[in-house]
Amino acid sequence: xxxxxxxxxxxxxxxxxxxxxxxxxxxxxxxxAKLRGIHRHFVLYGLTEYMCRSFNRPFxxxxxxxxxxxxxxxxxxxxxxxxxxxxxxxxxxRLPKSxxxxxxx
Amino acid sequence: MDSxxxxxxxSDRENSSGEVPESNSKSLFSEGEKVxxxxxxxxxxxKVQKAEFRKNEYRYFVHYLGWNKNWDEWVGMDRLMKHxxxxxxxxxxxxxxxxxxxxTKSGRSAQAKSKSPADAKVAKEEMKNNDAKVTKEEMKNNxxxxxxxxxxxxxxxxxxxxxxxNIQIPSTLRQRLVDDWEFIxxxxxxxKLPRSPTVDGILNKYLEYWSKKDGLMTDAVGEILxxxxxxxxxxxxxxxxxxxxxxxxxEAISDNVSPSSIYGAEHLLRLFVKxxxxxxxxxxxxxxxxxxxxxxxxxxxxxxxxxxxxxxDAYDDHLVTEESx
Numbered sequence: 348x349x350x351x352x353x354x355x356x357x358x359x360x361x362x363x364x365x366x367x368x369x370x371x372x373x374x375x376x377x378x379x380a381k382l383r384g385i386h387r388h389f390v391l392y393g394l395t396e397y398m399c400r401s402f403n404r405p406f407x408x409x410x411x412x413x414x415x416x417x418x419x420x421x422x423x424x425x426x427x428x429x430x431x432x433x434x435x436x437x438x439x440x441r442l443p444k445s446x447x448x449x450x451x452x
Numbered sequence: 453m454d455s456x457x458x459x460x461x462x463s464d465r466e467n468s469s470g471e472v473p474e475s476n477s478k479s480l481f482s483e484g485e486k487v488x489x490x491x492x493x494x495x496x497x498x499k500v501q502k503a504e505f506r507k508n509e510y511r512y513f514v515h516y517l518g519w520n521k522n523w524d525e526w527v528g529m530d531r532l533m534k535h536x537x538x539x540x541x542x543x544x545x546x547x548x549x550x551x552x553x554x555x556t557k558s559g560r561s562a563q564a565k566s567k568s569p570a571d572a573k574v575a576k577e578e579m580k581n582n583d584a585k586v587t588k589e590e591m592k593n594n595x596x597x598x599x600x601x602x603x604x605x606x607x608x609x610x611x612x613x614x615x616x617x618n619i620q621i622p623s624t625l626r627q628r629l630v631d632d633w634e635f636i637x638x639x640x641x642x643x644k645l646p647r648s649p650t651v652d653g654i655l656n657k658y659l660e661y662w663s664k665k666d667g668l669m670t671d672a673v674g675e676i677l678x679x680x681x682x683x684x685x686x687x688x689x690x691x692x693x694x695x696x697x698x699x700x701x702x703e704a705i706s707d708n709v710s711p712s713s714i715y716g717a718e719h720l721l722r723l724f725v726k727x728x729x730x731x732x733x734x735x736x737x738x739x740x741x742x743x744x745x746x747x748x749x750x751x752x753x754x755x756x757x758x759x760x761x762x763x764x765d766a767y768d769d770h771l772v773t774e775e776s777x
Contacts, residue, residue, distance in 0.1 A: 376735060385686050386734040388679030389744070392672060396740040407671040429492070433733065434690040440722055442633045446626055 366402075370414050373397040379419050383426035385434065479503050479510045480529055488533040488543055489514050495543035497535070617728050617741055619748050622756045625721060628763060632718055636694045641767035643697075645704045647716025651684055654717060654762060658754050676747050683730055684723050685710050692722045696770065717755065717762040724752065 377394040381387070391408050398406040398414075415421065481487055481500050489498040501524065502513040512532060515524045533539045621629070635641040649657065655677045663670045684692075688711040693701055704714050711719075727748070736744065755762060 376737060381734070385682060386679070386730075388675050388682055389731065389734050389736065392675045392679065392744065393734075393736045393740045395672065395675065396743065397737065400739070405668070405671075408675045409671075429733070433730065434686050437690050439695045440692050440725075442629055442725065446630055446633075 366398075366414060367417065369398060369401045370394075370411070371418070373401075378427075379415070379421060379424045380427040382415075382421060383424050384429075479505070481510075481512055481532060481534075486517075486535045487512075487514070488535055488539050489516065489527060490531045490533075491516065494547045495533070495539075498532075500532075617731050617745050617748075619724060619728055619745065619752070621721075621724055622752055624759060625752065625756055628718070628759075629721060629725065632721070633694075635767040636696060639767075640696060640770045642700055642770050643716075643718055643764060644768045645700065646714045647718075647764075649762060650714060650716055651681065651712035651720045652710075654720060654755070655681055655712075657758075658751055661754060672743075673747060676744065680720075680723065680751075681712050683727075684712050684715075684720065687723065687726065687730065688715065688719065691726050692719055716764075718764060721755070724748075 373394050377390045377397070381390040382394075384390075391411065394415075395406050395408050395411045398411055412421070481503060483500055483503050485500045487498050487500055488495050496519075497517040498514040499517060500512045501515050504511050504513075509528060511526050511528055513524060513526050514532070515521060533542070636643075659670070659674060659677055662673050689698075689701060689705075705711055731744075
């Protein structure tokens with residue numbers, strides 16, 4: 348049934364392509380590997396904000412993940428090695444000196 | 453015979469590759485040589501302190517010029533380049549390119565001294581994404597920018613954005629952190645677990661509060677809260693406990709139990725002390741970072757507004773060989 352207006356189809360297609368291109372652009376800053384490490388939520392947040400700003404409309408994190416799914420099977424992406432390392436050592440919490448130097452409230 | 457000569461050369465080859473420590477292959481770099489070394493996404497000036505032939509390859513112990521020796525490490529040939537003009541240009545180009553990321557711990561104090569190996573290692577990880585050194589101890593939020601860069605090799609010419617996220621903890625909460633320190637480290641007390649509300653509970657309450665306030669950004673805020681919870685669960689044992697709390701932790705947290713379902717505001721607050729440090733590993737655009745910062749500040753304000761219900765005023769005495777509840 349080719350009676351869908353071709354113009355409309357084309358327009359939708361175009362905007363889909365635009366979405367995808369923007370996403371791929373965004374991945375330069377927010378790479379998939381980072382979406383698998385401990386910072387994943389913040390990376391996703393950044394990615395989502397990027398899309399919101401680019402199209403000047405709301406995006407949800409889920410929207411972005413769905414879009415990403417067209418290009419990556421995120422589960423198969425290897426997390427960035429460095430990300431885990433901050434937590435590999437056990438270190439005692441230390442309150443910075445600045446907390447002690449200030450005047451009493 | 454032909455075969456014997458080829459046998460000979462075969463065994464020769466065997467010998468040279470397997471046994472001789474100073475192998476037939478000459479080391480590309482020599483001790484004391486100034487080189488360029490990759491560390492994370494950037495290239496730094498370094499000096500070879502030692503060269504060793506291990507497992508069929510040369511390994512070099514390098515010291516990064518201008519950096520605390522805690523950063524010294526063993527690297528392979530793949531990380532090093534000769535210090536030629538050409539390579540220096542490469543370095544500048546790469547650092548400039550990578551420099552777009554906002555993480556340059558340049559803001560940190562000049563004392564990049566790590567008190568413990570653990571510090572050094574963590575700080576090293578940060579270095580991987582950033583240019584300047586980190587002193588966890590001096591992790592003040594209002595840190596001067598740019599100081600560290602000068603102490604760096606000085607060849608950094610890229611105007612890197614130094615956007616260390618500044619999370620100003622409200623004064624009453626800062627006081628709580630001091631009290632917390634006092635109770636645990638000076639009075640040998642402990643926080644009774646499990647807490648109520650838990651970190652989970654607090655985060656959920658905040659999300660509720662937010663969605664009533666502003667239906668629009670709820671998704672974004674939700675993601676940030678997920679991020680906080682994730683950090684909390686992963687970072688608690690590694691970063692957020694005082695020494696005397698470790699036993700309690702081991703008793704309270706088993707495999708299936710998440711810290712965010714046991715611990716409460718007191719430990720969550722400690723996460724905020726560490727948060728700028730954690731976030732430094734994440735490349736985020738400046739504009740987004742500002743938003744994030746605003747959200748985090750709002751969250752802190754929420755904690756402050758609910759101080760009475762979220763925080764403990766008194767801790768428990770540490771009982772020896774106490775089995776947790």
